[in-house]
Amino acid sequence: MIDYPLQSIIIAMDKKDLPQVFRILQEMKSQWQDETLASREKDPFRILIGCILSLRTKDSITKKVANHLFSIAKTPAEILAIPQEKLAEIIYPVGFYRQKAKNLREIAQILLERYQGKVPDNLEQLLELPGVGRKTANLVVTVGFGKAGICVDTHVHRIVNRWGLVNTKTPEKTEEALRKELPQKYWIPINNLLVLWGQNICLPRVPRCSICQIQPFCEQKGVEKLQ
Ligand code: SF4
Numbered sequence: 630m631i632d633y634p635l636q637s638i639i640i641a642m643d644k645k646d647l648p649q650v651f652r653i654l655q656e657m658k659s660q661w662q663d664e665t666l667a668s669r670e671k672d673p674f675r676i677l678i679g680c681i682l683s684l685r686t687k688d689s690i691t692k693k694v695a696n697h698l699f700s701i702a703k704t705p706a707e708i709l710a711i712p713q714e715k716l717a718e719i720i721y722p723v724g725f726y727r728q729k730a731k732n733l734r735e736i737a738q739i740l741l742e743r744y745q746g747k748v749p750d751n752l753e754q755l756l757e758l759p760g761v762g763r764k765t766a767n768l769v770v771t772v773g774f775g776k777a778g779i780c781v782d783t784h785v786h787r788i789v790n791r792w793g794l795v796n797t798k799t800p801e802k803t804e805e806a807l808r809k810e811l812p813q814k815y816w817i818p819i820n821n822l823l824v825l826w827g828q829n830i831c832l833p834r835v836p837r838c839s840i841c842q843i844q845p846f847c848e849q850k851g852v853e854k855l856q
Pocket of ligand 1: 791792830831832836837838841842843844847848849850852
C-alpha cells in the first residue's frame, strides 16, 4: 500500500478520453466473474424484484435469494398470494428483509391494479412504486426495456468522481451530471462496466491505481491511499 497524499499534475478526465476508457473497461470485463443482476436477468419484473432484493446486500446472496423466490413465485399475483411474514422468511437473509417483503407485496398489488400485472417502462411510474429509487428505476428501464437511462450506484458515483469526469456529492447529482456529460451510447453499459471495475480495480477504500490502465486519464480525486 502506498501513501499518496499529493499529485504533481492534476489530470481531469475529458470527454475525448471516453472512447479509449470504455474500450479498456470492455476489454477487462471478460477477465472477471460477473454476478451482477444486469448480466443475469433481462426480464423487467425479475430485474425490478432482484434490484429491490439487492439493496444493502451482496451480489452472491441476492442471486441465491432471488432464485429461491422465483422458484416459488414468478408473477405479481403469485407474490401477492404469499403472506407478508412468509415472504420475509423466503427472502431472508437479504438486508431489510421485513421492509422489502412489505414493499414487494405492495408493488405486486400496484402492478396488478394499474398495469395489468406488467412493469411500467418509464422512470416516473417506476419511481412511484414503494422502495423504488432512481438506481432501481434506471436499471429496469435500461436493462429490462433497452431504453435510455443511467443507473448510478455506489461504484458509478465513486469512480466517475475519481476520474474527474463529474464533481458531485450524491448519486442523484452524478446521474444528472452524466446525463449532460456522457454521450448516450455509454448510458446503458456504464453501470455494468463500472460495477465490475469497482469490484476489481477501483476498489472503494484502497484502489489498485498502480495496475490500472485508466490511470493516465484519471484525476484520482479523493484517493489518499492506493495499491
Ligand atoms: S484505480 Fe485509481 S487510477 Fe484507476 S480509475 Fe480508480 S482512482 Fe483512477
